[in-house]
Amino acid sequence: MAVFHMLLSWAAQALIFLLFLALIAFLGYCLYIKHIHMKYDHIPGPPRDSFLFGHSPTFLRIMKNEGLLHDKFLEWAERYGPVYKIYALHYVLLCVTCPEATKEILMSPKYPKDKFLYKRLFNLFGQRFLGNGLVTAQDHELWYKQRRIMDPAFSSLYLRGLMGTFNERAEKLMIKLSGIADDKTDANMLHLVNCVTLDVIAKVAFGVDLDLLTTSSPFPKAIETCLKGMVYYVRDKFFEFNPKNRPFINEVKEACRLLRTTGAKWINERKTAMRNGDDVPKDILTQIIKSAGKEESMTQEDEEFMLDNFVTFFIAGQETTANQLAFCIMELARHPDILEKALKEVDEVIGMKQDISYDDLGQLNYLSQVLKETLRVYPTAPGTSRDVVEDIVIDGINIPAGVTCLFSSYVTGRLDKFFKDPLTFDPDRFHHDAPKPYYCYYPFALGPRSCLGQNFAQMEAKVVMAKLLQRFEFTLLPGQTFDILDTGTLRPKSGVVCSIRHRSHKK
Template sequence: MEVLGNLGVLFLLLLAALLLAFGIYCGYVLWVHAKYDHIPSAPRESFLLGHLPIFWRMMKKKEFVHDLFLQWSEKYGPILRFNALHRVSVMILSPEGVKEFLMSPQYPKDRLVYDGISSIFGERFLGTSLVTDCNYDRWHKQRKIMDPAFSRTYLIGLMETFNEKAEELMEKLEEKADGKKEFSMMTMMSRLTLDVIAKIAFGLELNTLNDDQTPFPHAVTMIMKGMTEMRIPFVQYMPGKQKMIKEVQESVRLLRRVGKECLKQRREAMQNGKEATLDILTQILKGDVLKEIRDDENILDNFIAFFVAGHETTANQLSFTVMALAQHPEILERLRAEVDEVIGAKRDIDYEDLGKLKYLSQVLKESLRLYPPAAGTVRWTGIENVIDGIRIPANTTLMFSTYIMGRMEQYFKDPLTFDPDRFSEEAPKPYYSYFPFSLGPRSCIGQVFAQMEAKVAMAKLVQRFDIQLVPGQSFKILDNGTLRPLDGVMCTLKPRSLPKDFQM
């Protein structure tokens, strides 16, 4: 009896301690709320969980949460607060705020957010790559190593590969171009950009356009799915998720294994005096003066970052662009007239041709405005700021969305209308309200590369084929780590009548 009595006392003491801890935590949450409650926001559904139940319901239904943020911005203004337990994040949809926080190196990426994708389900993923490194000085050293591989001289030399791989895509599309066969344009674009980044960045010939059995497209798809699923708390403990988690882990291990083998072969070639091509991998290995960041794990981090981001975002951009053009035949015809004038009957596109394809540039920019594959970015401020008259406390996570700002009436007239003339030379330039590749020192290193690749692929596609969308598609957007067309852009194609002097 005495033992039972002692256990009862112990239980009561433990319960009292837990209640005290919970009370203290609630007091802390209340104190945090007091610092941020002056910032506009939709009503919280829960004192502790804040807005999380709203987001969780939408994720479960596969609804597009970015459109909810857009609605909130229209109702509550361009500075919004989001509560989640004891954390409060602030979304900045103001050009003044975008300029202040993205253009300056004093506001780093938020470690809590980017550390979350340094590994996936326990497997090292992006580690301390250019994408995830929140230490500005260390990131800057990595960026200096990479910059020469994205110089204008190097990019001009890529035209042969861009043409070669885009031509392989055209050949695959010709097999489908009977006006009846339905296929996913997103799948085809994803395989194209995967082949391009593998060859240009790492000297790998994946040949995913011609090999349906290659594991790489599926691996990347599973990794992006894993990034999305990780947003759900305790997802790794949920029944029914273990198969998906195992596939994601195996996919990450596959890419790191391939990267390790690629790294080994390149080192051996360089040691044997073989002339190395100026690609991303070579640039990393040549950075001998910066050995402190050249450990193999960091090299593999960057291998995966370029491998995944270097094809996923461009594939999605191309898919959205095809979707938009097929919905607007008058814009497609105007683009085709430019392509016919600049490219004519040529098979291969020259670097000089890209600068002449001005309307194509406008089309691609407008596609990125309405459908940016990377919806936005995140920063951290350690100091208090005032933006649009609203005080932002120090030590706050800041969220920025080019998707939302691109659809706000105060920044773009008739924002839901697809209108490439917004980006004509005569049109007013968007003032810190358009940043599909981010802005400032942490902007995407591969943006020129990506747009050259996109131009070559789109010019050839428009030159060769008439595009029809399969009826019944929703044209909704899926957030799968990046934004992509939910239905995959299902198409049918017919070959255009090409001139007799078409140069094969």
């Protein structure tokens, strides 16, 4: 019994000692947070929700209510000016709308991608996601090597050669819409354009026919699940520790595995064809294989590296373009005068032709303006971030090194000081005679890390929109909202549900 009491006494002392150490560690962490706050207290910003968690409770409330975090960033930008600070634990984020600072930081390779965010995108809940692909690579040399290898798959000459596929896949959408018009059923345009853009990227980038408009596939759901998981993983540090979230987390991990196992299968099939001396296209899949080096000396990490870029292009190549198309259809349906001008141009340039040529795209100037204005109001990839590794001055405010700067094209696109009446949808803002926005419009980011596929995406969007305008009239069904759903990318919350009719051409 005496031994038992002695052991109990030792256990109690050990527990008290551990609690004391935990208290010391916690106080030390609080002092560290205080030290960080003091470094940046001179910068304007909204009041913190709490000393420890900073502004995180505000973000979590918005997410819980399915609100749009970027609207809060916009509200704060209007109140606190071109640079303001927000806190989360010991992390400091500066939201920057100053064009000069935007130019300085985004146009230079010396400001690396935000290590916190892009490390979180490496995996989702422990399952590898984007890894060290072209979007997430933080080391400039690693990124530059990949970009140099990928460039041929996005050259002007190669993109011209994709017009046949763009036309063919868009034509399948027209056939689907024709059936919907004949049956007088409703069309969820977001779902339909998602099918088309996923079909296009699968075909032109990886040489695979999915034909999603007529067959079912797990890929659209997997992409949506990964993106939703990404939002929680990045914005809520404690999400994965809540047992109630475990089923959803397992869904996210399974979706990641599906994309990567599919990528491994397609890559191995292409590598076999290359080893056999078969003719293979100079598409993204071929470039991904080349980027990993010689196949005979492949390591496990090289294999994962290829899959990183597969997942990156598979998601980035379709999600944002589909959302842009859906928003564009929504806005044209809401603005008959703008729709009329777009129809007139399409009739003049395309007429009754079934196949749209590369030269035709160059003449669709007003449609280009409509698509650009869509991305101003609804930048589907709404922002990017960079780490500031040396002291700088932004708008006259001294910024100590060690902070992350967030650049939101959503915020700058909706600020009155950059765009008059910013909530008015006006494609003439992008007329060739109109003044060009100065570093406040960047839906594809800016500088060396800007989106490699932006010309690809806009060509595809133009072909789909031109064919849609050429063939059909579309009317928004009443009762749906025009709210934005934030799934990492921005998409129309209601799906843009339309009634579709065949267009009668006046002779």
